[in-house]
Amino acid sequence: MGAVVTDGFDFSPGAQVPLTGSAGQTAATHALASAAYRDSPVADILGANSDWHKSDVKKGRFSLFEPNLGEAFARAVQVRMLGGGRAGLIQSFGTEPQAVVEHCLAASRIRKERDTRLTVVMVLCGLLFLPGLLLWMGVFQLRRTLAGAQNKRAGAAGTVLLVGLGALAVIMLLKLPFSGFWGYYIRGMIVAPVIGWLLAKRICESTARDLRDRWDSLLSGGGVGAKIPEAVPGNPNETSREQLRQGLQKLTAEQHSNVVFYAGPKGILGMGTRWGSWQMAEELVSKDPGKEINQFRSWDVIRAIHDKLKLLERGPLNSGGFPKPSVRHWIVSPVGENAGSVSRPEGQDVDNFQVKGHEVQRICNHQQFGGGNRHYLGVQFTLWDGQLVITMMITVTVLHETLRVEVTGHALGPVHSLFTSKPSPKTVTVAKTVRFWETVDRTLPLIDAPEVVRLAVRAPFTWYPPLLDFLGGKLVLPEPFGLRHAWADKPWRHRFMADDALRAATPVLRAAHAAAIRVLEENGVDTERFGNRSSLVGGAVQDPSPGRADLYDA
Template sequence: MTVDGGYGDIFGPQVPRTGDEGQTATFALASAAYRDNPVEEITKADNDWHQSTVKAGKVSLFRPNLGEAFSRAVVDRMLGSGRKPLIQSFGTEPQVVVEHCLAANNIRRDRDNRLSAVMVLCGLIFLPGLLVWLLVFAIRTNIDKRDDRRASALATTLLVAVGALAVIFLIRMPFTGFWAWYSRAAVILPVVGWVLARRICENTAKDLRGRWAGLLSGSNIGAKVPEAVPSSPRETAAEGLRQSLAKLSAEQQSNSVFYAGPKGILGMGTRWGSWQLAEDLRPADPAKEIHPFRSWDVIRSIHDQLRMLERGPLNTGGFPKASIRHWIVTPIGENAKAVSRPEGTDVEAYQVKSHAIQDICNKQQFGAGDRHYLGVQWTLWDGQLVITMLITVTVLHSTLRIEVTGHALGPVNGLFTTAPEAPSKEVTKSFKPWETRTVKLPLVTTNEVVRLAVRAPLTWYPPLLNWLGGSVALPEPFGLRHAWADQPWRHRFMADDALRAATPVLRVVHAAALRTLEENGVDIEKFGVRSGFLSTAVQDASPRKADLYDA
């Protein structure tokens, strides 16, 4: 982490800390903090399992746009005091996304401070005139919402008519003395304030859109979050924010995950394939007994062999380096709205300790409780595809079962990868009605300036602003990556990568397990035959809904 003396890009170029494999997905999600689309578009990014909710406000004039609602909701959910546990965002760096949300909030807060000063000087002091102009704009906005061209023309006519009445009022003033000058100011200064507000809004919009475009193009757009760097021990707020960001990073590295039935393992995607090898444990020599061993011994042997996946007899590329970890999987309800991470002496900094992992692997194989899985995971396509193969070994009576399952998490929804476009519309040419031309529109519309100016004085108290204008309720249990992930099967090469990973992983797992069984005096003939059958079947792998049982 780099810190410059002028509080520039405090966190430096926001490159994901685990390498560059998560750059595209991370920056795509971070770009949502700078967007100015309608807030309702967030629901278009929802998938079959996780849905966002747009809560309507009391007054449409105070409604937020997508970037305002998204950045506020993400910061509150991921850094708020007493927040509920989060789901890991595999393939992305959630801290980077949160830092950009904080930076976007800071940019808007600076804009709102300037707009608030304009509102006080040109609006609140001349409240009667301000209220009249706001009423006119509110009526114009409601009329302009209709798609009918006549409605749009009527809205423009209304504004022109009110402007004409204002001019007549100024010329034929019914008051004299102080009230005459006050009335003139009440008519003119709100318009002057609107002109100043428009310039402020346009400058900020250019900055936000520049960052939006920069993130999607791969530029090193840094998040400016000076309030997360304490300059003295007495800055408790800055220290609290720094600790919250550190807590977020620690939870991202947790080895505890949650299985939500048909939704699969949250953060890893749905289970699309399952292959099971189960045979009886018989001694290779009838005169001798099997040498005692545990499930952990088989898992440890598989773990060592999986490290060799990136090596091959031919120099043809192949697997990149994989992440191989032991996972503790907790079952939750399909429609559960919250999760609870393991606690106690066996857990430290969200990590289940090694001795507890071994106990769960060896003992908790039937009935209630958490389960152990060994996972090999690849983050591909710049974080847009996360492939996870999970292995579990169980022994019930004299039957040993080795199960390999495939999970895949697809790319983030296309909403997050769309670049900003300059506002424009096509109009018919005056002398050639059979032809059209493109006309550039203002970056910030009249209605948008009014909306931002009205919201500005209330941004100091977000709960009131959310009540008046509305907000976004994020899908729970919440994790940045899986909440807006699409299925990978619509992308040909992503689907191929997911399917191709199954065969070599399955064969390595079986080879390592059979070697351990043979070393411990187990007759592996039936295991070998069964492994051969599975090795043949896995070559015809096809994605299916493995968690939807036809029962």
């Protein structure tokens, strides 16, 4: 059912990314992937936090080393999803997490190539003239610190300090008390960092345009491919490439796992909170007095419901209707509401993150009361290009003489609007020279002076990212982590998405009830009460407003 993760060497090109994702999932995937190419402040992502899942930004020692959103997002995601010994991941329904991770790797590769060139510039124009470099860096760090203070005058003071240093540099170049080697060195110490800044600016501008083009292409439907040749091993000795390829393969296999986690009020992680719950529960009574009913199990009912749900796309009228749904058997494992991590089951009944069929059947028939995992049959619709995921979960339990068919609705909304915003040119509004009462927007360069300094200062440290995290800070992802649900909005704020979620409930409920009643009739059960109860529940499901079924008012 999922990709097989092996330890042996495989020459297959596991890191090639198709230009378009799977049907119905491209918009959400591309929106999340675009974050890897962004150049906005990293703190912007804090506004995209959902009610239950909140990312954070850990501050570093020096603001001059702090990453932007794309740098922090790309590193955090690839470390969390590909790192050795990582905790379990939550499935990202409606997206392709491997494609997002590959775009993060591609963005990091582009920046690494830029940083290599910047490092050469830093060595030639900075390291050889280290006192001057430290002096200019100190001024920019002071200006950045003051500009970030609440007192805006402090930022102006930093600018004045920078201008003053420039004037002092000019004076020293004209009238220097030293001559010979030290005179030339001091002049070079002042001029070389400025020349290096000019070279670095050209390098940074070129890379910024490339990153922005990829950002815009993803959100415009172009589906630019992620180029990561370091994930395609060429021979068995390239262990790092092989480990990366296996990490991507493991990520895809975990995405297709049939185990999900229920976290109390947070609902089933990755599927969204439970917005509705409907139960049909009645006594099992023989339709022939004096004759016992035939023995059957919960699995027999579930299997009939499964076959009925596979036909949801068919209808008596040619009206479009449902797209082809995904109907799967799920094992739901309970975790705490504030659980910091999840772990997937292991053992002889699990193969490649998949609970085997015989174990699924056993859980369905026997683990209906008390501790342990539970079985659910899920029908899932991925709509709006992956922006809306509707999941209806069905469970059948038999306790003593009572059979219960429970249907619950889950809805995962679109990714936050932060991820769907396209790049816009940097502009400033200024007054016209002559007609000063009128204003005009002037386009600014993509990279300004402080940004060039920040990138140039960070470049030599990219060879060891943990040190860069210590100096500049990093993005802390919410746990348990899954790409899709971490930054999902509620679907109820979008009228058509809310309508789709509400409309899906009634057909699924009636299909489940019809299949269950048919099995009961075939096994000699009096279904009159079940039919009456089904009609009552069928009326209740048409309530036009969603609720909060996971919040018990007790």
